[in-house]
Amino acid sequence: MPLLTAALLAEQRRLVLWVPVGMALGVLTYFxxxxxxxxxxxxxxxxxxLVLGLGILVAGWLSLWARLAGGACVAVALxxxxxxxxxxxxxxxxxxxxRAVVVSGTVQSVMVLPPRGAEDAAGARRVVLAGARFATPLDHGMRPLQRTLSLTLRPDDPAxxxxxxxxxxxxxxxxxxFPAFPGGRDFQREAWFAGSAGSGRALGWMQPVACSNGRSSQGGPVGQSGRPDSEERADDRRKSFEADGQRDLVACVASQQGFSIRLEPLRERWPQLC
Known part of the structure:
Protein backbone atom coordinates (compact mmCIF):
# COMPACT_ATOMS: atom_id res chain seq x y z
CA MET A 1 0.00 0.00 0.00
CA PRO A 2 1.47 3.41 -0.95
CA LEU A 3 2.51 5.64 1.91
CA LEU A 4 0.12 8.45 0.92
CA THR A 5 -2.88 6.13 0.83
CA ALA A 6 -1.90 4.64 4.17
CA ALA A 7 -1.59 8.11 5.69
CA LEU A 8 -5.02 9.11 4.40
CA LEU A 9 -6.60 5.92 5.72
CA ALA A 10 -5.04 6.61 9.10
CA GLU A 11 -6.86 9.95 9.25
CA GLN A 12 -10.25 8.22 8.93
CA ARG A 13 -13.03 10.61 10.01
CA ARG A 14 -10.62 13.50 10.50
CA LEU A 15 -10.60 13.97 6.72
CA VAL A 16 -13.93 15.81 7.05
CA LEU A 17 -11.99 18.71 8.57
CA TRP A 18 -10.78 19.52 5.04
CA VAL A 19 -14.33 20.46 3.98
CA PRO A 20 -13.96 24.10 5.20
CA VAL A 21 -10.70 24.30 3.23
CA GLY A 22 -12.52 23.24 0.07
CA MET A 23 -15.29 25.79 0.70
CA ALA A 24 -12.67 28.50 1.24
CA LEU A 25 -11.15 27.60 -2.13
CA GLY A 26 -14.60 28.02 -3.69
CA VAL A 27 -14.98 31.47 -2.11
CA LEU A 28 -11.49 32.40 -3.31
CA THR A 29 -12.39 31.26 -6.83
CA TYR A 30 -15.41 33.58 -6.80
CA PHE A 31 -13.37 36.62 -5.75
CA LEU A 50 -22.09 19.69 -7.18
CA VAL A 51 -23.67 17.16 -9.55
CA LEU A 52 -20.23 16.04 -10.72
CA GLY A 53 -19.03 15.59 -7.15
CA LEU A 54 -22.11 13.62 -6.12
CA GLY A 55 -21.76 11.43 -9.21
CA ILE A 56 -18.15 10.65 -8.36
CA LEU A 57 -19.10 9.83 -4.78
CA VAL A 58 -21.87 7.46 -5.83
CA ALA A 59 -19.84 5.76 -8.56
CA GLY A 60 -16.63 5.34 -6.59
CA TRP A 61 -17.80 5.09 -2.99
CA LEU A 62 -15.53 2.12 -2.33
CA SER A 63 -12.46 4.02 -3.55
CA LEU A 64 -10.62 6.41 -1.24
CA TRP A 65 -9.48 8.69 -4.05
CA ALA A 66 -12.98 8.84 -5.53
CA ARG A 67 -14.35 9.96 -2.17
CA LEU A 68 -11.68 12.63 -1.91
CA ALA A 69 -12.28 13.92 -5.45
CA GLY A 70 -16.07 13.93 -5.07
CA GLY A 71 -15.95 15.58 -1.66
CA ALA A 72 -13.56 18.25 -2.98
CA CYS A 73 -15.89 19.07 -5.88
CA VAL A 74 -18.89 19.35 -3.55
CA ALA A 75 -17.02 21.55 -1.04
CA VAL A 76 -15.66 23.93 -3.70
CA ALA A 77 -19.09 24.22 -5.34
CA LEU A 78 -20.77 25.01 -2.01
CA ARG A 99 -22.90 68.53 -0.16
CA ALA A 100 -23.33 69.04 3.56
CA VAL A 101 -26.67 67.69 4.73
CA VAL A 102 -28.58 67.18 7.97
CA VAL A 103 -28.58 63.45 8.72
CA SER A 104 -30.93 61.83 11.22
CA GLY A 105 -30.94 58.24 12.37
CA THR A 106 -30.61 55.80 15.24
CA VAL A 107 -27.31 55.24 17.01
CA GLN A 108 -26.17 51.67 16.46
CA SER A 109 -22.75 51.86 18.10
CA VAL A 110 -20.23 54.39 19.41
CA MET A 111 -16.46 53.91 19.17
CA VAL A 112 -13.68 56.08 20.61
CA LEU A 113 -10.83 56.57 18.14
CA PRO A 114 -7.17 56.68 19.25
CA PRO A 115 -5.89 60.23 19.92
CA ARG A 116 -3.94 61.81 17.07
CA GLY A 117 -2.08 64.54 18.93
CA ALA A 118 -1.96 66.91 21.87
CA GLU A 119 -5.10 68.74 20.72
CA ASP A 120 -7.01 65.45 20.57
CA ALA A 121 -5.92 63.94 23.86
CA ALA A 122 -9.24 62.21 24.54
CA GLY A 123 -9.72 60.92 20.99
CA ALA A 124 -12.64 61.58 18.67
CA ARG A 125 -15.76 59.44 18.60
CA ARG A 126 -17.16 57.56 15.65
CA VAL A 127 -20.90 56.89 15.57
CA VAL A 128 -22.60 54.30 13.37
CA LEU A 129 -26.13 55.38 12.39
CA ALA A 130 -28.81 52.97 11.24
CA GLY A 131 -31.96 53.96 9.35
CA ALA A 132 -30.46 57.28 8.26
CA ARG A 133 -32.53 59.95 6.49
CA PHE A 134 -31.46 63.13 4.72
CA ALA A 135 -33.26 66.44 5.34
CA THR A 136 -33.22 67.80 1.78
CA PRO A 137 -36.08 68.66 -0.60
CA LEU A 138 -34.93 66.02 -3.07
CA ASP A 139 -34.94 63.33 -0.36
CA HIS A 140 -38.35 64.24 1.06
CA GLY A 141 -40.30 61.13 1.96
CA MET A 142 -37.29 58.87 1.52
CA ARG A 143 -37.22 55.51 3.19
CA PRO A 144 -34.54 54.93 5.83
CA LEU A 145 -31.29 53.67 4.40
CA GLN A 146 -30.90 49.92 4.56
CA ARG A 147 -27.19 50.44 5.11
CA THR A 148 -25.39 52.15 7.97
CA LEU A 149 -23.45 55.41 8.01
CA SER A 150 -20.26 55.96 9.98
CA LEU A 151 -19.79 59.54 11.21
CA THR A 152 -16.78 60.99 13.01
CA LEU A 153 -17.89 63.57 15.56
CA ARG A 154 -16.14 66.81 16.36
CA PRO A 155 -13.63 66.57 19.23
CA ASP A 156 -15.54 69.22 21.20
CA ASP A 157 -18.93 67.54 20.79
CA PRO A 158 -20.43 67.15 24.31
CA ALA A 159 -23.31 64.88 23.27
CA PHE A 178 -11.58 53.20 -4.54
CA PRO A 179 -8.40 51.20 -3.88
CA ALA A 180 -5.41 53.53 -3.63
CA PHE A 181 -3.42 51.35 -6.05
CA PRO A 182 -4.06 48.18 -8.09
CA GLY A 183 -4.29 45.23 -5.76
CA GLY A 184 -4.60 47.47 -2.70
CA ARG A 185 -7.18 47.35 0.04
CA ASP A 186 -10.65 47.51 -1.49
CA PHE A 187 -12.79 49.62 0.84
CA GLN A 188 -15.75 49.42 -1.55
CA ARG A 189 -15.87 45.64 -1.35
CA GLU A 190 -15.51 45.73 2.42
CA ALA A 191 -18.34 48.26 2.70
CA TRP A 192 -20.55 46.20 0.38
CA PHE A 193 -20.34 43.08 2.53
CA ALA A 194 -20.36 45.03 5.83
CA GLY A 195 -23.66 46.76 4.98
CA SER A 196 -22.10 50.24 5.06
CA ALA A 197 -23.24 53.09 2.81
CA GLY A 198 -20.20 55.27 3.48
CA SER A 199 -18.71 57.54 6.08
CA GLY A 200 -18.54 61.22 6.88
CA ARG A 201 -17.48 63.94 9.26
CA ALA A 202 -19.82 65.92 11.47
CA LEU A 203 -19.77 69.67 10.87
CA GLY A 204 -21.80 70.49 13.99
CA TRP A 205 -22.76 68.98 17.30
CA MET A 206 -24.85 65.85 17.50
CA GLN A 207 -28.38 66.63 18.72
CA PRO A 208 -31.00 64.29 20.21
CA VAL A 209 -34.14 64.23 18.08
CA ALA A 210 -37.81 63.57 18.73
CA CYS A 211 -40.26 63.25 15.86
CA SER A 212 -43.88 64.23 15.64
CA ASN A 213 -45.11 61.25 17.62
CA GLY A 214 -44.39 63.25 20.76
CA ARG A 215 -41.73 60.93 22.14
CA SER A 216 -38.11 61.79 22.73
CA SER A 217 -35.18 59.51 22.07
CA GLN A 218 -35.34 58.56 25.77
CA GLY A 219 -39.08 57.88 25.59
CA GLY A 220 -40.44 61.01 27.31
CA PRO A 221 -42.90 63.54 25.85
CA VAL A 222 -41.43 66.45 23.93
CA GLY A 223 -42.93 69.87 23.24
CA GLN A 224 -41.80 72.94 21.33
CA SER A 225 -39.09 73.59 23.88
CA GLY A 226 -37.66 70.15 23.05
CA ARG A 227 -37.38 69.13 26.72
CA PRO A 228 -38.87 65.92 28.11
CA ASP A 229 -41.90 66.35 30.39
CA SER A 230 -42.82 69.60 28.67
CA GLU A 231 -46.49 70.49 28.87
CA GLU A 232 -46.59 71.46 25.22
CA ARG A 233 -46.62 68.29 23.17
CA ALA A 234 -45.13 67.86 19.73
CA ASP A 235 -48.45 66.33 18.68
CA ASP A 236 -49.93 69.84 18.69
CA ARG A 237 -47.45 70.82 16.01
CA ARG A 238 -48.33 67.78 13.97
CA LYS A 239 -52.02 68.70 14.17
CA SER A 240 -51.21 72.15 12.84
CA PHE A 241 -49.47 70.52 9.89
CA GLU A 242 -52.50 68.32 9.24
CA ALA A 243 -54.78 71.36 9.39
CA ASP A 244 -52.69 72.92 6.63
CA GLY A 245 -53.10 69.79 4.51
CA GLN A 246 -49.49 68.71 5.09
CA ARG A 247 -50.17 65.25 6.47
CA ASP A 248 -47.11 63.76 4.81
CA LEU A 249 -44.67 66.16 6.47
CA VAL A 250 -42.62 65.31 9.52
CA ALA A 251 -41.73 67.71 12.33
CA CYS A 252 -38.57 66.90 14.25
CA VAL A 253 -37.43 68.71 17.37
CA ALA A 254 -33.83 69.01 18.51
CA SER A 255 -34.04 68.96 22.27
CA GLN A 256 -30.96 71.09 22.97
CA GLN A 257 -31.67 73.77 20.38
CA GLY A 258 -35.44 74.22 20.59
CA PHE A 259 -36.09 74.40 16.86
CA SER A 260 -38.00 72.28 14.39
CA ILE A 261 -37.34 71.16 10.84
CA ARG A 262 -40.21 71.18 8.39
CA LEU A 263 -39.59 69.15 5.26
CA GLU A 264 -41.37 70.58 2.25
CA PRO A 265 -42.01 68.70 -1.00
CA LEU A 266 -39.92 69.85 -3.92
CA ARG A 267 -42.98 70.65 -6.03
CA GLU A 268 -44.03 73.30 -3.50
CA ARG A 269 -40.62 74.92 -3.37
CA TRP A 270 -39.97 74.85 -7.11
CA PRO A 271 -41.75 78.15 -7.91
CA GLN A 272 -39.66 79.85 -5.24
CA LEU A 273 -36.44 78.55 -6.76
CA CYS A 274 -37.25 79.76 -10.28
Missing part, protein backbone atom coordinates in the same frame (compact mmCIF):
# COMPACT_ATOMS: atom_id res chain seq x y z
CA UNK A 32 -10.61 35.89 -8.28
CA UNK A 33 -13.00 36.14 -11.23
CA UNK A 34 -12.26 39.17 -13.46
CA UNK A 35 -15.95 40.15 -13.56
CA UNK A 36 -19.16 39.44 -11.67
CA UNK A 37 -20.80 36.23 -12.91
CA UNK A 38 -24.47 36.33 -13.81
CA UNK A 39 -27.15 33.99 -12.56
CA UNK A 40 -26.28 31.38 -15.21
CA UNK A 41 -22.63 31.14 -14.22
CA UNK A 42 -23.08 32.04 -10.57
CA UNK A 43 -25.56 29.23 -9.97
CA UNK A 44 -25.16 26.93 -12.98
CA UNK A 45 -21.41 26.43 -12.58
CA UNK A 46 -21.50 25.39 -8.90
CA UNK A 47 -24.57 23.21 -9.53
CA UNK A 48 -22.63 21.42 -12.26
CA UNK A 49 -19.72 20.94 -9.86
CA UNK A 79 -18.17 27.66 -1.22
CA UNK A 80 -18.58 29.32 -4.61
CA UNK A 81 -22.38 29.46 -4.50
CA UNK A 82 -22.37 30.68 -0.89
CA UNK A 83 -20.09 33.62 -1.78
CA UNK A 84 -22.20 34.45 -4.84
CA UNK A 85 -25.47 34.33 -2.88
CA UNK A 86 -24.14 36.50 -0.04
CA UNK A 87 -22.90 39.11 -2.53
CA UNK A 88 -26.30 39.29 -4.24
CA UNK A 89 -28.32 39.44 -1.01
CA UNK A 90 -26.75 42.72 0.09
CA UNK A 91 -28.91 45.88 -0.07
CA UNK A 92 -28.11 48.29 -2.91
CA UNK A 93 -25.54 51.02 -2.42
CA UNK A 94 -27.31 54.42 -2.14
CA UNK A 95 -26.24 57.68 -3.74
CA UNK A 96 -25.08 59.96 -0.93
CA UNK A 97 -25.52 63.75 -1.04
CA UNK A 98 -22.44 65.48 -2.39
CA UNK A 160 -23.88 61.82 25.45
CA UNK A 161 -24.75 58.99 23.08
CA UNK A 162 -26.02 55.48 23.65
CA UNK A 163 -27.20 52.76 21.24
CA UNK A 164 -30.85 53.22 20.32
CA UNK A 165 -30.91 57.02 20.67
CA UNK A 166 -32.40 59.09 17.83
CA UNK A 167 -30.05 61.86 16.77
CA UNK A 168 -29.38 64.32 13.98
CA UNK A 169 -26.28 66.18 12.85
CA UNK A 170 -25.10 68.26 9.93
CA UNK A 171 -22.37 66.29 8.19
CA UNK A 172 -20.41 65.94 4.99
CA UNK A 173 -20.74 62.41 3.61
CA UNK A 174 -18.58 60.44 1.21
CA UNK A 175 -18.97 56.99 -0.38
CA UNK A 176 -16.43 54.21 0.16
CA UNK A 177 -13.22 55.11 -1.73
Missing amino acids: LLPQEPGALWGVGLPVAG GFVSAWSVAHRQPPMPELPR SLAPGASVQVRALLRPPP
Whole structure:
Protein backbone atom coordinates (compact mmCIF):
# COMPACT_ATOMS: atom_id res chain seq x y z
CA MET A 1 0.00 0.00 0.00
CA PRO A 2 1.47 3.41 -0.95
CA LEU A 3 2.51 5.64 1.91
CA LEU A 4 0.12 8.45 0.92
CA THR A 5 -2.88 6.13 0.83
CA ALA A 6 -1.90 4.64 4.17
CA ALA A 7 -1.59 8.11 5.69
CA LEU A 8 -5.02 9.11 4.40
CA LEU A 9 -6.60 5.92 5.72
CA ALA A 10 -5.04 6.61 9.10
CA GLU A 11 -6.86 9.95 9.25
CA GLN A 12 -10.25 8.22 8.93
CA ARG A 13 -13.03 10.61 10.01
CA ARG A 14 -10.62 13.50 10.50
CA LEU A 15 -10.60 13.97 6.72
CA VAL A 16 -13.93 15.81 7.05
CA LEU A 17 -11.99 18.71 8.57
CA TRP A 18 -10.78 19.52 5.04
CA VAL A 19 -14.33 20.46 3.98
CA PRO A 20 -13.96 24.10 5.20
CA VAL A 21 -10.70 24.30 3.23
CA GLY A 22 -12.52 23.24 0.07
CA MET A 23 -15.29 25.79 0.70
CA ALA A 24 -12.67 28.50 1.24
CA LEU A 25 -11.15 27.60 -2.13
CA GLY A 26 -14.60 28.02 -3.69
CA VAL A 27 -14.98 31.47 -2.11
CA LEU A 28 -11.49 32.40 -3.31
CA THR A 29 -12.39 31.26 -6.83
CA TYR A 30 -15.41 33.58 -6.80
CA PHE A 31 -13.37 36.62 -5.75
CA LEU A 32 -10.61 35.89 -8.28
CA LEU A 33 -13.00 36.14 -11.23
CA PRO A 34 -12.26 39.17 -13.46
CA GLN A 35 -15.95 40.15 -13.56
CA GLU A 36 -19.16 39.44 -11.67
CA PRO A 37 -20.80 36.23 -12.91
CA GLY A 38 -24.47 36.33 -13.81
CA ALA A 39 -27.15 33.99 -12.56
CA LEU A 40 -26.28 31.38 -15.21
CA TRP A 41 -22.63 31.14 -14.22
CA GLY A 42 -23.08 32.04 -10.57
CA VAL A 43 -25.56 29.23 -9.97
CA GLY A 44 -25.16 26.93 -12.98
CA LEU A 45 -21.41 26.43 -12.58
CA PRO A 46 -21.50 25.39 -8.90
CA VAL A 47 -24.57 23.21 -9.53
CA ALA A 48 -22.63 21.42 -12.26
CA GLY A 49 -19.72 20.94 -9.86
CA LEU A 50 -22.09 19.69 -7.18
CA VAL A 51 -23.67 17.16 -9.55
CA LEU A 52 -20.23 16.04 -10.72
CA GLY A 53 -19.03 15.59 -7.15
CA LEU A 54 -22.11 13.62 -6.12
CA GLY A 55 -21.76 11.43 -9.21
CA ILE A 56 -18.15 10.65 -8.36
CA LEU A 57 -19.10 9.83 -4.78
CA VAL A 58 -21.87 7.46 -5.83
CA ALA A 59 -19.84 5.76 -8.56
CA GLY A 60 -16.63 5.34 -6.59
CA TRP A 61 -17.80 5.09 -2.99
CA LEU A 62 -15.53 2.12 -2.33
CA SER A 63 -12.46 4.02 -3.55
CA LEU A 64 -10.62 6.41 -1.24
CA TRP A 65 -9.48 8.69 -4.05
CA ALA A 66 -12.98 8.84 -5.53
CA ARG A 67 -14.35 9.96 -2.17
CA LEU A 68 -11.68 12.63 -1.91
CA ALA A 69 -12.28 13.92 -5.45
CA GLY A 70 -16.07 13.93 -5.07
CA GLY A 71 -15.95 15.58 -1.66
CA ALA A 72 -13.56 18.25 -2.98
CA CYS A 73 -15.89 19.07 -5.88
CA VAL A 74 -18.89 19.35 -3.55
CA ALA A 75 -17.02 21.55 -1.04
CA VAL A 76 -15.66 23.93 -3.70
CA ALA A 77 -19.09 24.22 -5.34
CA LEU A 78 -20.77 25.01 -2.01
CA GLY A 79 -18.17 27.66 -1.22
CA PHE A 80 -18.58 29.32 -4.61
CA VAL A 81 -22.38 29.46 -4.50
CA SER A 82 -22.37 30.68 -0.89
CA ALA A 83 -20.09 33.62 -1.78
CA TRP A 84 -22.20 34.45 -4.84
CA SER A 85 -25.47 34.33 -2.88
CA VAL A 86 -24.14 36.50 -0.04
CA ALA A 87 -22.90 39.11 -2.53
CA HIS A 88 -26.30 39.29 -4.24
CA ARG A 89 -28.32 39.44 -1.01
CA GLN A 90 -26.75 42.72 0.09
CA PRO A 91 -28.91 45.88 -0.07
CA PRO A 92 -28.11 48.29 -2.91
CA MET A 93 -25.54 51.02 -2.42
CA PRO A 94 -27.31 54.42 -2.14
CA GLU A 95 -26.24 57.68 -3.74
CA LEU A 96 -25.08 59.96 -0.93
CA PRO A 97 -25.52 63.75 -1.04
CA ARG A 98 -22.44 65.48 -2.39
CA ARG A 99 -22.90 68.53 -0.16
CA ALA A 100 -23.33 69.04 3.56
CA VAL A 101 -26.67 67.69 4.73
CA VAL A 102 -28.58 67.18 7.97
CA VAL A 103 -28.58 63.45 8.72
CA SER A 104 -30.93 61.83 11.22
CA GLY A 105 -30.94 58.24 12.37
CA THR A 106 -30.61 55.80 15.24
CA VAL A 107 -27.31 55.24 17.01
CA GLN A 108 -26.17 51.67 16.46
CA SER A 109 -22.75 51.86 18.10
CA VAL A 110 -20.23 54.39 19.41
CA MET A 111 -16.46 53.91 19.17
CA VAL A 112 -13.68 56.08 20.61
CA LEU A 113 -10.83 56.57 18.14
CA PRO A 114 -7.17 56.68 19.25
CA PRO A 115 -5.89 60.23 19.92
CA ARG A 116 -3.94 61.81 17.07
CA GLY A 117 -2.08 64.54 18.93
CA ALA A 118 -1.96 66.91 21.87
CA GLU A 119 -5.10 68.74 20.72
CA ASP A 120 -7.01 65.45 20.57
CA ALA A 121 -5.92 63.94 23.86
CA ALA A 122 -9.24 62.21 24.54
CA GLY A 123 -9.72 60.92 20.99
CA ALA A 124 -12.64 61.58 18.67
CA ARG A 125 -15.76 59.44 18.60
CA ARG A 126 -17.16 57.56 15.65
CA VAL A 127 -20.90 56.89 15.57
CA VAL A 128 -22.60 54.30 13.37
CA LEU A 129 -26.13 55.38 12.39
CA ALA A 130 -28.81 52.97 11.24
CA GLY A 131 -31.96 53.96 9.35
CA ALA A 132 -30.46 57.28 8.26
CA ARG A 133 -32.53 59.95 6.49
CA PHE A 134 -31.46 63.13 4.72
CA ALA A 135 -33.26 66.44 5.34
CA THR A 136 -33.22 67.80 1.78
CA PRO A 137 -36.08 68.66 -0.60
CA LEU A 138 -34.93 66.02 -3.07
CA ASP A 139 -34.94 63.33 -0.36
CA HIS A 140 -38.35 64.24 1.06
CA GLY A 141 -40.30 61.13 1.96
CA MET A 142 -37.29 58.87 1.52
CA ARG A 143 -37.22 55.51 3.19
CA PRO A 144 -34.54 54.93 5.83
CA LEU A 145 -31.29 53.67 4.40
CA GLN A 146 -30.90 49.92 4.56
CA ARG A 147 -27.19 50.44 5.11
CA THR A 148 -25.39 52.15 7.97
CA LEU A 149 -23.45 55.41 8.01
CA SER A 150 -20.26 55.96 9.98
CA LEU A 151 -19.79 59.54 11.21
CA THR A 152 -16.78 60.99 13.01
CA LEU A 153 -17.89 63.57 15.56
CA ARG A 154 -16.14 66.81 16.36
CA PRO A 155 -13.63 66.57 19.23
CA ASP A 156 -15.54 69.22 21.20
CA ASP A 157 -18.93 67.54 20.79
CA PRO A 158 -20.43 67.15 24.31
CA ALA A 159 -23.31 64.88 23.27
CA SER A 160 -23.88 61.82 25.45
CA LEU A 161 -24.75 58.99 23.08
CA ALA A 162 -26.02 55.48 23.65
CA PRO A 163 -27.20 52.76 21.24
CA GLY A 164 -30.85 53.22 20.32
CA ALA A 165 -30.91 57.02 20.67
CA SER A 166 -32.40 59.09 17.83
CA VAL A 167 -30.05 61.86 16.77
CA GLN A 168 -29.38 64.32 13.98
CA VAL A 169 -26.28 66.18 12.85
CA ARG A 170 -25.10 68.26 9.93
CA ALA A 171 -22.37 66.29 8.19
CA LEU A 172 -20.41 65.94 4.99
CA LEU A 173 -20.74 62.41 3.61
CA ARG A 174 -18.58 60.44 1.21
CA PRO A 175 -18.97 56.99 -0.38
CA PRO A 176 -16.43 54.21 0.16
CA PRO A 177 -13.22 55.11 -1.73
CA PHE A 178 -11.58 53.20 -4.54
CA PRO A 179 -8.40 51.20 -3.88
CA ALA A 180 -5.41 53.53 -3.63
CA PHE A 181 -3.42 51.35 -6.05
CA PRO A 182 -4.06 48.18 -8.09
CA GLY A 183 -4.29 45.23 -5.76
CA GLY A 184 -4.60 47.47 -2.70
CA ARG A 185 -7.18 47.35 0.04
CA ASP A 186 -10.65 47.51 -1.49
CA PHE A 187 -12.79 49.62 0.84
CA GLN A 188 -15.75 49.42 -1.55
CA ARG A 189 -15.87 45.64 -1.35
CA GLU A 190 -15.51 45.73 2.42
CA ALA A 191 -18.34 48.26 2.70
CA TRP A 192 -20.55 46.20 0.38
CA PHE A 193 -20.34 43.08 2.53
CA ALA A 194 -20.36 45.03 5.83
CA GLY A 195 -23.66 46.76 4.98
CA SER A 196 -22.10 50.24 5.06
CA ALA A 197 -23.24 53.09 2.81
CA GLY A 198 -20.20 55.27 3.48
CA SER A 199 -18.71 57.54 6.08
CA GLY A 200 -18.54 61.22 6.88
CA ARG A 201 -17.48 63.94 9.26
CA ALA A 202 -19.82 65.92 11.47
CA LEU A 203 -19.77 69.67 10.87
CA GLY A 204 -21.80 70.49 13.99
CA TRP A 205 -22.76 68.98 17.30
CA MET A 206 -24.85 65.85 17.50
CA GLN A 207 -28.38 66.63 18.72
CA PRO A 208 -31.00 64.29 20.21
CA VAL A 209 -34.14 64.23 18.08
CA ALA A 210 -37.81 63.57 18.73
CA CYS A 211 -40.26 63.25 15.86
CA SER A 212 -43.88 64.23 15.64
CA ASN A 213 -45.11 61.25 17.62
CA GLY A 214 -44.39 63.25 20.76
CA ARG A 215 -41.73 60.93 22.14
CA SER A 216 -38.11 61.79 22.73
CA SER A 217 -35.18 59.51 22.07
CA GLN A 218 -35.34 58.56 25.77
CA GLY A 219 -39.08 57.88 25.59
CA GLY A 220 -40.44 61.01 27.31
CA PRO A 221 -42.90 63.54 25.85
CA VAL A 222 -41.43 66.45 23.93
CA GLY A 223 -42.93 69.87 23.24
CA GLN A 224 -41.80 72.94 21.33
CA SER A 225 -39.09 73.59 23.88
CA GLY A 226 -37.66 70.15 23.05
CA ARG A 227 -37.38 69.13 26.72
CA PRO A 228 -38.87 65.92 28.11
CA ASP A 229 -41.90 66.35 30.39
CA SER A 230 -42.82 69.60 28.67
CA GLU A 231 -46.49 70.49 28.87
CA GLU A 232 -46.59 71.46 25.22
CA ARG A 233 -46.62 68.29 23.17
CA ALA A 234 -45.13 67.86 19.73
CA ASP A 235 -48.45 66.33 18.68
CA ASP A 236 -49.93 69.84 18.69
CA ARG A 237 -47.45 70.82 16.01
CA ARG A 238 -48.33 67.78 13.97
CA LYS A 239 -52.02 68.70 14.17
CA SER A 240 -51.21 72.15 12.84
CA PHE A 241 -49.47 70.52 9.89
CA GLU A 242 -52.50 68.32 9.24
CA ALA A 243 -54.78 71.36 9.39
CA ASP A 244 -52.69 72.92 6.63
CA GLY A 245 -53.10 69.79 4.51
CA GLN A 246 -49.49 68.71 5.09
CA ARG A 247 -50.17 65.25 6.47
CA ASP A 248 -47.11 63.76 4.81
CA LEU A 249 -44.67 66.16 6.47
CA VAL A 250 -42.62 65.31 9.52
CA ALA A 251 -41.73 67.71 12.33
CA CYS A 252 -38.57 66.90 14.25
CA VAL A 253 -37.43 68.71 17.37
CA ALA A 254 -33.83 69.01 18.51
CA SER A 255 -34.04 68.96 22.27
CA GLN A 256 -30.96 71.09 22.97
CA GLN A 257 -31.67 73.77 20.38
CA GLY A 258 -35.44 74.22 20.59
CA PHE A 259 -36.09 74.40 16.86
CA SER A 260 -38.00 72.28 14.39
CA ILE A 261 -37.34 71.16 10.84
CA ARG A 262 -40.21 71.18 8.39
CA LEU A 263 -39.59 69.15 5.26
CA GLU A 264 -41.37 70.58 2.25
CA PRO A 265 -42.01 68.70 -1.00
CA LEU A 266 -39.92 69.85 -3.92
CA ARG A 267 -42.98 70.65 -6.03
CA GLU A 268 -44.03 73.30 -3.50
CA ARG A 269 -40.62 74.92 -3.37
CA TRP A 270 -39.97 74.85 -7.11
CA PRO A 271 -41.75 78.15 -7.91
CA GLN A 272 -39.66 79.85 -5.24
CA LEU A 273 -36.44 78.55 -6.76
CA CYS A 274 -37.25 79.76 -10.28
